[in-house]
Amino acid sequence: MHFLETVRRRWQDADTLVCVGLDPEPTRFPACLAGDPDAVFAFCRAIVDATADLVCAFKPQIAHFAAHGAEDALERLIAHVHATHPGVPVILDAKRGDIGSTAQHYAAEAFERYRADAVTVNPYLGRDSVQPFLDRADKGVILLCRTSNPGSRDLQELDVGSRKLYQHVAELVAREWNGNGNCALVVGATWPEELADVRSRIGDVPLLVPGVGAQGGDVEAVVKNGRTADGTGLMISSSRAILYASNGEGFADAARRAAMSLRDGINRHRNP
Amino acid sequence: MHFLETVRRRWQDADTLVCVGLDPEPTRFPACLAGDPDAVFAFCRAIVDATADLVCAFKPQIAHFAAHGAEDALERLIAHVHATHPGVPVILDAKRGDIGSTAQHYAAEAFERYRADAVTVNPYLGRDSVQPFLDRADKGVILLCRTSNPGSRDLQELDVGSRKLYQHVAELVAREWNGNGNCALVVGATWPEELADVRSRIGDVPLLVPGVGAQGGDVEAVVKNGRTADGTGLMISSSRAILYASNGEGFADAARRAAMSLRDGINRHRNP
Numbered sequence: 001m002h003f004l005e006t007v008r009r010r011w012q013d014a015d016t017l018v019c020v021g022l023d024p025e026p027t028r029f030p031a032c033l034a035g036d037p038d039a040v041f042a043f044c045r046a047i048v049d050a051t052a053d054l055v056c057a058f059k060p061q062i063a064h065f066a067a068h069g070a071e072d073a074l075e076r077l078i079a080h081v082h083a084t085h086p087g088v089p090v091i092l093d094a095k096r097g098d099i100g101s102t103a104q105h106y107a108a109e110a111f112e113r114y115r116a117d118a119v120t121v122n123p124y125l126g127r128d129s130v131q132p133f134l135d136r137a138d139k140g141v142i143l144l145c146r147t148s149n150p151g152s153r154d155l156q157e158l159d160v161g162s163r164k165l166y167q168h169v170a171e172l173v174a175r176e177w178n179g180n181g182n183c184a185l186v187v188g189a190t191w192p193e194e195l196a197d198v199r200s201r202i203g204d205v206p207l208l209v210p211g212v213g214a215q216g217g218d219v220e221a222v223v224k225n226g227r228t229a230d231g232t233g234l235m236i237s238s239s240r241a242i243l244y245a246s247n248g249e250g251f252a253d254a255a256r257r258a259a260m261s262l263r264d265g266i267n268r269h270r271n272p
Numbered sequence: 273m274h275f276l277e278t279v280r281r282r283w284q285d286a287d288t289l290v291c292v293g294l295d296p297e298p299t300r301f302p303a304c305l306a307g308d309p310d311a312v313f314a315f316c317r318a319i320v321d322a323t324a325d326l327v328c329a330f331k332p333q334i335a336h337f338a339a340h341g342a343e344d345a346l347e348r349l350i351a352h353v354h355a356t357h358p359g360v361p362v363i364l365d366a367k368r369g370d371i372g373s374t375a376q377h378y379a380a381e382a383f384e385r386y387r388a389d390a391v392t393v394n395p396y397l398g399r400d401s402v403q404p405f406l407d408r409a410d411k412g413v414i415l416l417c418r419t420s421n422p423g424s425r426d427l428q429e430l431d432v433g434s435r436k437l438y439q440h441v442a443e444l445v446a447r448e449w450n451g452n453g454n455c456a457l458v459v460g461a462t463w464p465e466e467l468a469d470v471r472s473r474i475g476d477v478p479l480l481v482p483g484v485g486a487q488g489g490d491v492e493a494v495v496k497n498g499r500t501a502d503g504t505g506l507m508i509s510s511s512r513a514i515l516y517a518s519n520g521e522g523f524a525d526a527a528r529r530a531a532m533s534l535r536d537g538i539n540r541h542r543n544p
Contacts, residue, residue, distance in 0.1 A: 023374070063370060063377035069385060071343055095370050097394055098335060099421040102295070105335035113341060122369055124396040124416060126423025144396060149371040151398025154444065158432040165430065165437070172426065 003117045003140035004182060004206060006089045010056035011232040016263045017223075017270070019208065020051050020255075021093070021239030022060040022077070026068070028244050030251045040065065041073040045080055047243055050252035051259040052085040057118075057235055059091040059208075078114050089117035091208070091235075095144060097122035099129050107132040111139055118142055120186060120208070123169050130177060137180040145169045145198060148188025148211030166194070167201060174202035184208055187226070189217025189236070196225035204228045206235060212262070213241030219262070223269035231270035238262055275389045275412035276454060276478060278361045282328035283504040289495075289542070290535045292323050292527075293365070293482065293511030294332040294349070298340070300516050302523045312337065313345040315523075317352055319515055322524035323531040324357040329390075329507055331363040331480075350386050361389035363480070363507075367416060369394035371401050379404040383411055390414055392458060392480070395441050402449060409452040417441050417470060420460025420483030438466070439473060446474035456480055459498070461489025461508070468497035476500045478507060484534070485513030491534070495541035503542035510534055 001009075011017060024040045033039040048058060058081055065074040078090050092114055096106040110119040110133075118140025121133055133141040146156055146166040156166040163171075166187075173183050187198050189211035198207070207226050211217040219236070226234050242262070246254030283289060296312045305311040320330060330353055337346040350362050364386055368378040382391040382405075390412025393405055405413040418428055418438040428438040435443075438459075445455050459470050461483035470479070479498050483489040491508070498506050514534070518526030 025373070061370075061374055061377075063368075063374050063381060066343075067377040067380040067385060069343065071338075071341065095394075096335075096367070097369070098333075098367050099419060099423075101297070102333055102335050105339040108339040109335060113339060122367075122394050122396050124394050124427055125419050125421060126426035126428070128421050128423035129419075130423075147371060147397050147401075149397060149400050151371075151400035151402075154398035155396055155437070155441070156398070158437065158440065160430040160432055160437070165427070165432070168430065169427070 002138050002182070003089055004184070006087060006117065007056050007206065007235065008232070009087065014053065014056065015267065016054055016056050017232065017234045017236050017266050018055050018259055018263045019057045019059050019091070019235040019237040020047065020055050020242055020259060021210065021237045022047065022058055023064045023239045023243065025064065028247065030247045030249060032249050038073065040068070040070045041076055044077050046252040047255050048077070048081055049084065050256040051242070052088050054256070054259045054263050055088060057089045057091050059093050059237055061093040075114060078116060082115065091118040091120065091140065091142065092116035093120050095120045095122050097125050097129055099125055103129050103132045107136065111136060120144065123173070127177060134177060134180060134182065137182055139182060140184055141182055142184040142186055142208050143169065143173050145185040146187045146191055146194050148190045148215055148217065152188065167197065170198045170201045174205045178205065186210065189222045190215055192218060192221035192225045195222060199226055204233055206233055208235045208237060210237040212236055213238040219265045220269050223266055227270060236266055274410050274454070275361055276456070278359060278389065279328050279478065279507065280504070281359065286325065286328065287539065288326055288328050288535045289504065289506045289508050289538050290327050290531055291329045291331050291363070291480065291507040291509040292319065292327050292514055292531060293509045294319065294330055295336045295511045295515065297336065300519065302519045302521060304521050310345065312340070312342045313348055316349050318524040319527050320349070320353055321356065322528040323514070324360050326528070326531045326535050327360060329361045329363050331365050331509055333365040347386060350388060354387065363390040363392065363412065363414065364388035365392050367392050367394050369397050369401055371397055375401050375404045379408065383408060392416065395445070399449060406449060406452060406454065409454055411454060412456055413454055414456040414458060414480050415441065415445050417457040418459045418463055418466050420462045420487055420489065424460065439469065442470045442473045446477050450477065458482070461494045462487055464490060464493035464497045467494060471498055476505055478505055480507045480509060482509040484508055485510040491537045492541050495538055499542060508538055
């Protein structure tokens with residue numbers, strides 16, 4: 001099924017806009033996993049199984065695997081989500097961006113090798129660098145627009161004519177790059193006003209919103225400013241606040257409670 | 273030794289501005305490698321050994337390995353360069369860009385796991401996303417500025433105040449991000465006029481210039497427009513035109529001849 005169709009089903013049928021980010025940090029794992037040679041996979045699998053019914057997507061961040069040579073754990077983790085929680089899509093957070101045949105290879109990495117349903121992509125290199133992703137109509141292409149970090153100001157806030165660069169990117173994606181209806185945009189939860197502005201420019205294009213929880217984004221402001229008319233349109237991503245809710249033996253239960261709390265906090269503000 | 277110091281030594285002592293890009297495409301390998309389960313490594317090693325004395329750097333492109341799960345081949349390839357051709361630096365062409373702890377993981381991927389001497393980085397997320405790379409004063413941080421593809425116009429040519437976005441990036445990197453003197457910039461060979469403009473804005477900051485050869489960039493224009501006063505300052509990268517100069521048994525010799533021809537073509541225009 002088309003990625004965004006799968007997400008829409010989760011928004012409606014599972015009644016959740018939560019995306020759990022899978023950013024494994026072995027130094028923060030619970031003591032009960034110490035000495036497990038497959039701890040990265042075991043930790044992430046436990047989080048996935050404890051939260052799958054509460055999420056509209058999972059979002060593994062590839063650098064957390066690649067820095068330690070744990071690509072195999074990432075492959076098995078995504079296969080586990082597909083096998084055990086069918087209908088829950090997987091976004092590979094890779095922020096790739098390159099040209100020509102190399103872009104083709106990055107698309108193959110995300111969609112064939114890792115079997116991800118969507119991938120985050122950097123727009124700086126322009127349309128042809130994104131085309132191999134756009135051409136995969138069944139897959140999601142999530143373009144960076146306004147990232148949650150302070151340094152996002154350096155380029156993304158520059159004035160380009162009558163608007164800022166991130167506003168230009170939002171309109172470019174929504175109006176020109178989204179011919180297959182498979183695009184979404186990243187806007188950080190740390191910029192609630194910009195979220196409302198972007199929403200006003202892109203119609204119902206979905207937004208992936210990182211930065212609630214550990215980075216301090218306000219849930220109410222995110223939902224009220226980012227939602228579509230039907231109270232959806234958002235994949236609100238939290239990683240650390242869920243993954244590391246506890247470092248005891250009950251870490252998966254604690255993660256479940258944190259995800260449930262986020263889901264409920266979001267749902268309180270979904271409808272006007 | 274500091275990456276850029278190593279490159280400068282190669283420019284002077286080996287008298288070459290050539291960078292050989294290592295973009296292995298198994299479908300284009302010579303027939304003599306058919307059936308070799310380690311063909312990606314074998315092919316790249318043969319190219320490296322045939323051209324090492326002719327280059328100022330090697331530049332493996334990570335997607336060409338990652339798409340096929342060949343991270344191990346990439347690790348061994350870089351280790352082979354360090355062991356067999358000491359003093360020849362390795363640029364990991366990864367175009368990474370992410371924030372906070374994730375940027376730290378990408379730096380660990382490039383410098384600890386792969387032992388690269390430099391890495392290409394995307395500037396769209398701003399200063400703090402690049403900081404973990406900048407902090408590694410011994411390593412090179414090569415920021416995308418003006419890429420060689422047609423779509424680079426979509427964002428990079430936008431007017432931001434009195435200059436274009438890529439010109440802003442060039443000045444930002446040269447004046448603000450280069451405190452450790454370890455930055456370089458990517459400007460495509462397909463834009464020779466922009467190359468002269470960027471050079472005028474950045475002093476002696478080195479430029480990595482892809483796009484000669486298969487992409488059609490003109491060597492004379494690149495050298496004349498991009499060189500520094502001493503006839504260096506450029507890492508002129510070619511991949512396909514060297515790697516696939518022949519698909520016969522003599523592919524490594526053919527690659528050597530192509531690299532030598534490029535080196536000599538460059539050197540004819542280095543000095544006024």
